Amino acid sequence: MTNSNTVSSTWDKPFAPPDSIPDKADVVVIGGGIVGVSTAWFLAKQGVRVVLCEKGHIAGEQSGRNWGWVRIQGRDTREIPMMQEALRIWDEFKNETGEDVGFVRRGCFFTARNDKEMRSFEDWIRVAGEHGIDTRLIDGKELGRHVRGSAINWAGAIYTASDGRAEPHKAAPAFARAAERAGATVLTSCAVRGLETSGGNVSSVVTEHGVIKTSVVLCAAGAWTSLFCRSLGIAVPQLKVRGTVARTGPCDNVLDGNMFDESLGIRRRDDGGYTVAHGTILQHPITPSTFRWSLKFIPALLQELKVLRLSFGKEFFEELNMPRQWALDTISPFEKTRVLDPEPSEKALRGIRRNIDTMFPQLANTPIVESWAGMVETSPDVVPMIGAIDDIPGFHIATGFSGHGFGLGPGAGKAIAGMLTGVDAGIDTAPLRLSRFFDGSPIRPQSTI
Numbered sequence: 001m002t003n004s005n006t007v008s009s010t011w012d013k014p015f016a017p018p019d020s021i022p023d024k025a026d027v028v029v030i031g032g033g034i035v036g037v038s039t040a041w042f043l044a045k046q047g048v049r050v051v052l053c054e055k056g057h058i059a060g061e062q063s064g065r066n067w068g069w070v071r072i073q074g075r076d077t078r079e080i081p082m083m084q085e086a087l088r089i090w091d092e093f094k095n096e097t098g099e100d101v102g103f104v105r106r107g108c109f110f111t112a113r114n115d116k117e118m119r120s121f122e123d124w125i126r127v128a129g130e131h132g133i134d135t136r137l138i139d140g141k142e143l144g145r146h147v148r149g150s151a152i153n154w155a156g157a158i159y160t161a162s163d164g165r166a167e168p169h170k171a172a173p174a175f176a177r178a179a180e181r182a183g184a185t186v187l188t189s190c191a192v193r194g195l196e197t198s199g200g201n202v203s204s205v206v207t208e209h210g211v212i213k214t215s216v217v218l219c220a221a222g223a224w225t226s227l228f229c230r231s232l233g234i235a236v237p238q239l240k241v242r243g244t245v246a247r248t249g250p251c252d253n254v255l256d257g258n259m260f261d262e263s264l265g266i267r268r269r270d271d272g273g274y275t276v277a278h279g280t281i282l283q284h285p286i287t288p289s290t291f292r293w294s295l296k297f298i299p300a301l302l303q304e305l306k307v308l309r310l311s312f313g314k315e316f317f318e319e320l321n322m323p324r325q326w327a328l329d330t331i332s333p334f335e336k337t338r339v340l341d342p343e344p345s346e347k348a349l350r351g352i353r354r355n356i357d358t359m360f361p362q363l364a365n366t367p368i369v370e371s372w373a374g375m376v377e378t379s380p381d382v383v384p385m386i387g388a389i390d391d392i393p394g395f396h397i398a399t400g401f402s403g404h405g406f407g408l409g410p411g412a413g414k415a416i417a418g419m420l421t422g423v424d425a426g427i428d429t430a431p432l433r434l435s436r437f438f439d440g441s442p443i444r445p446q447s448t449i
């Protein structure tokens with residue numbers, strides 16, 4: 001097994017700093033993950049002059065490191081319209097752009113080992129019915145026709161045949177290229193240090209390569225959004241969780257789609273291998289933010305108690321020593337960490353190997369050829385925060401995608417582009433406004449599985 005700690009992106013100019021930057025734009029997007037690049041694509045298609053600034057390379061962080069699941073199954077009802085639209089966009093993307101991101105609909109299974117676990121799926125079956133989604137419960141016999149040769153005797157699963165998967169190392173770069181072809185300017189190795197305002201309104205962004213005048217900014221900075229916003233005096237509740245992921249070499253086809261079991265998350269890849277992760281090891285490194293946001297995160301913490309491991313180490317001191325503000329003519333924290341590239345957990349990797357061998361004895365000799373980790377950023381109710389920031393007219397955020405923003409990304413991009421330009425995208429982002437965490441609304445993680 002090689003521990004490469006890097007995830008290859010198909011962005012063909014990974015660390016190319018720009019020769020020059022535009023001096024003005026209608027909209028500046030901060031962040032070249034799936035949310036930023038999708039938004040830039042939809043804006044460019046509307047004829048908006050959009051500049052996207054990415055501090056490292058496209059899909060360098062969460063969007064290139066995730067499991068690649070594109071699922072509606074189990075989502076919070078606030079995300080369902082956006083996810084329905086996202087699935088339509090994933091379907092059409094290749095035809096519209098000629099870019100193959102490996103999207104196929106091969107189904108999604110969450111397994112149950114006993115009747116009690118089967119019953120826990122019933123709430124979402126009702127939600128699916130209300131929204132016309134093809135989710136259903138299947139018994140162990142039917143599951144065995146989809147998941148071949150497993151040594152586990154499952155009671156059954158919740159199954160959505162229309163859910164899909166795509167290849168993370170291909171997707172965001174492909175959306176970024178599509179955005180460029182539609183007229184967007186995509187700048188990599190170009191960190192945004194901060195904003196300038198005039199009369200209280202956004203008037204420009206200051207990048208490490210110069211100033212871009214604009215009156216509209218979207219911060220889609222993933223795990224960095226809270227820090228960026230804090231430097232502007234805006235509180236964004238956000239915590240990070242480290243997830244370890246691995247991929248096998250090409251092997252027997254034991255499953256065409258995505259499956260989550262208490263011991264393994266596994267999905268078929270377009271190279272004939274599997275992307276795999278441990279079912280119950282997610283690690284939250286305790287940092288000063290853990291204490292700052294602890295009250296708001298209690299409901300999410302209780303929901304994730306079974307899978308969450310707390311750790312205390314260097315991340316605490318790194319965050320403690322991180323400046324909260326900086327002069328815009330000096331190097332910012334965003335340039336100091338071009339790509340957030342955490343170490344995979346050895347314990348999780350050993351567990352992944354053990355659980356593959358136990359679940360699929362026929363894969364026991366299949367090598368794990370690459371492993372990596374990603375920092376998932378989460379909001380207190382595990383649903384994104386999207387909207388305008390009233391204190392700084394012109395400034396908007398789209399963040400907190402909480403471990404399931406890859407699949408949602410293109411739908412979010414369409415909705416956000418509409419929000420920024422006033423073009424009705426048919427997706428209401430109001431329930432996702434940041435202020436829900438500060439206006440006394442109850443904080444309730446809603447996804448039922």
Ligand SMILES: Cc1cc2nc3c(=O)[nH]c(=O)nc-3n(C[C@H](O)[C@H](O)[C@H](O)COP(=O)(O)OP(=O)(O)OC[C@H]3O[C@@H](n4cnc5c(N)ncnc54)[C@H](O)[C@@H]3O)c2cc1C
Pocket residue numbers: 030031032033034035036053054055056057058059060061062063064065066067068069070071190191192193220221222223224225228243244245334338339373374375376398399400401402403404405406407408409
């Ligand atoms: C291990 C793991 C597994 C996951 N599995 C799935 C899955 O199967 N399905 C699913 O739907 N989701 C999954 N997710 C979640 C999904 O990957 C994220 O929700 C999604 O990628 C978030 O996209 P984003 O564009 O908001 O953020 P990111 O992809 O993190 O992009 C943000 C970008 O902003 C850049 N940036 C930050 N600050 C600045 C600045 N000041 N200037 C310029 N650039 C800046 C960063 O460098 C980064 O590239 C998973 C995540 C992880 C880590």
